[in-house]
Amino acid sequence: xxxxxxxxxxxxxxxxxxxxxxxxxxxxxxxxxxxxxxxxxxxxxxxxxxxxxxxxxxxxxxxxxxxxxxxxxxxxxxxxxxxxxxxxxxxxxxxxxxxxxxxxxxxxxxxxxxxxxxxxxxxxxxxxxxxxxxxxxxxxxxxxxxxxxxxxxxxxxxxxxxxxxxxxxxxxxxxxxxxxxxxxxxxxxxxxxxxxxxxxxxxxxxxxxxxxxxxxxxxxxxxxxxxxxxxxxxxxxxxxxxxxxxxxxxxxxxxxxxxxxxxxxxxxxxxxxxxxxxxxxxxxxxxxxxxxxxxxxxxxxxxxxxxxxxxxxxxxxxxxxxxxxxxxxxxxxxxxxxxxxxxxxxxxxxxxxxxxxxxxxxxxxxxxxxxxxxxxxxxxxxxxxxxxxxxxxxxxxxxxxxxxxxxxxxxxxxxxxxxxxxxxxxxxxxxxxxxxxxxxxxxxxxxxxxxxxxxxxxxxxxxxxxxxx
Ligand SMILES: [Zn+2]
Numbered sequence: 001x002x003x004x005x006x007x008x009x010x011x012x013x014x015x016x017x018x019x020x021x022x023x024x025x026x027x028x029x030x031x032x033x034x035x036x037x038x039x040x041x042x043x044x045x046x047x048x049x050x051x052x053x054x055x056x057x058x059x060x061x062x063x064x065x066x067x068x069x070x071x072x073x074x075x076x077x078x079x080x081x082x083x084x085x086x087x088x089x090x091x092x093x094x095x096x097x098x099x100x101x102x103x104x105x106x107x108x109x110x111x112x113x114x115x116x117x118x119x120x121x122x123x124x125x126x127x128x129x130x131x132x133x134x135x136x137x138x139x140x141x142x143x144x145x146x147x148x149x150x151x152x153x154x155x156x157x158x159x160x161x162x163x164x165x166x167x168x169x170x171x172x173x174x175x176x177x178x179x180x181x182x183x184x185x186x187x188x189x190x191x192x193x194x195x196x197x198x199x200x201x202x203x204x205x206x207x208x209x210x211x212x213x214x215x216x217x218x219x220x221x222x223x224x225x226x227x228x229x230x231x232x233x234x235x236x237x238x239x240x241x242x243x244x245x246x247x248x249x250x251x252x253x254x255x256x257x258x259x260x261x262x263x264x265x266x267x268x269x270x271x272x273x274x275x276x277x278x279x280x281x282x283x284x285x286x287x288x289x290x291x292x293x294x295x296x297x298x299x300x301x302x303x304x305x306x307x308x309x310x311x312x313x314x315x316x317x318x319x320x321x322x323x324x325x326x327x328x329x330x331x332x333x334x335x336x337x338x339x340x341x342x343x344x345x346x347x348x349x350x351x352x353x354x355x356x357x358x359x360x361x362x363x364x365x366x367x368x369x370x371x372x373x374x375x376x377x378x379x380x381x382x383x384x385x386x387x388x389x390x391x392x393x394x395x396x397x398x399x400x401x402x403x404x405x406x407x408x409x410x411x412x413x414x415x416x417x418x419x420x421x422x423x424x425x426x427x428x429x430x431x432x433x434x435x436x437x438x439x440x441x442x443x444x445x446x447x448x449x450x451x452x453x454x455x456x457x458x459x460x461x462x463x464x465x466x467x468x469x
Pocket of ligand 1 (some may be wrong): 175197
């Protein structure tokens with residue numbers, strides 16, 4: 001799924017851009033001399049208005065067939081495979097549906113110099129030797145762990161899970177779409193290119209394939225077998241929140257954006273990349289700042305968008321990140337469960353009171369606890385944590401009819417996040433009263449214990465008194 005090359009340095013990108021721009025000026029000049037640009041096939045020379053030339057080899061369909069390979073074709077995908085047709089027959093139509101969505105969400109592609117439709121050739125591989133015999137595999141140096149893409153072609157190993165087979169194909173399709181204008185070297189950082197591919201490939205198949213939805217967050221585990229991004233986050237979040245150093249080096253926003261391992265090979269890196277891209281594309285307060293990213297194709301364009309996001313938004317995002325990861329679940333309710341962006345913790349009052357809504361996930365107290373200080377919490381009130389068949393009334397200690405995160409539903413719960421988001425605590429049960437000692441300067445966040453996928457049927461609030469000692 002990953003190009004697995006080290007990210008080129010800025011100076012190299014600049015040089016490549018300068019060479020490319022010179023070639024484009026030359027191309028424009030040559031094209032101006034041509035009687036009909038529509039029939040030009042300049043190969044390496046192309047104008048800024050056009051995407052890269054379609055360099056796919058012409059398929060020898062008789063040879064493919066003699067090697068046991070089938071060819072399925074739609075407007076935007078030629079699929080070559082040895083998989084049973086029942087497994088793959090819908091894939092070209094699904095790719096066409098994705099193409100429409102990509103044009104809508106990421107911007108229309110530049111046209112082809114020869115006015116050809118955008119089309120890819122994808123190889124879904126069961127028995128590799130058949131593809132070797134047909135001479136359609138990439139060079140041996142291109143290792144296919146799951147999937148790989150080069151130019152207008154991609155190769156992927158067939159998957160046993162129907163969902164993940166589709167997902168992987170869509171993921172590689174998106175890479176090709178995003179890199180067909182500027183190539184595979186001058187690209188945004190891998191967390192973004194992999195994250196956007198993961199994000200938009202996550203789909204809900206419709207009976208009418210053309211109406212399938214892309215860029216969704218799975219509502220359930222069923223139907224998304226093999227994907228596992230949320231499970232990967234949940235497992236690591238639980239394991240690492242009580243190990244601050246490891247958390248900082250594996251899960252913090254800084255680590256996701258600037259990872260030490262540039263190979264981008266672990267499932268956790270894919271999961272984080274997906275989660276971050278999904279967050280900035282869906283959080284109502286982050287979306288306006290990050291939406292120009294969807295049009296960025298080169299590293300320079302991407303860096304320009306990054307720089308346009310105010311520093312304080314990046315700082316708040318770093319704090320929101322662990323809170324979001326702690327809440328992430330199938331069916332996450334976007335209307336109720338995102339932590340708010342614009343509530344920096346700056347006060348350390350001796351005493352503070354606030355109302356904690358049961359219908360919201362993590363809520364900012366605005367309270368900063370200095371390193372070594374102790375915060376004492378006293379909670380009271382009655383609120384509901386479900387409304388069917390009738391409201392389930394809870395008090396701050398929670399109710400043991402049901403559990404979330406292995407704790408009673410409705411229990412008042414805290415989480416501490418260091419101002420830069422580099423360290424966070426796990427979920428800290430409070431109940432009616434409790435105290436927490438801060439090992440580093442920390443923002444105090446609170447919630448009524450419940451899942452982020454079932455906040456909408458809660459109502460009422462707890463009253464919480466916060467005292468810092
Ligand atoms: Zn990928």
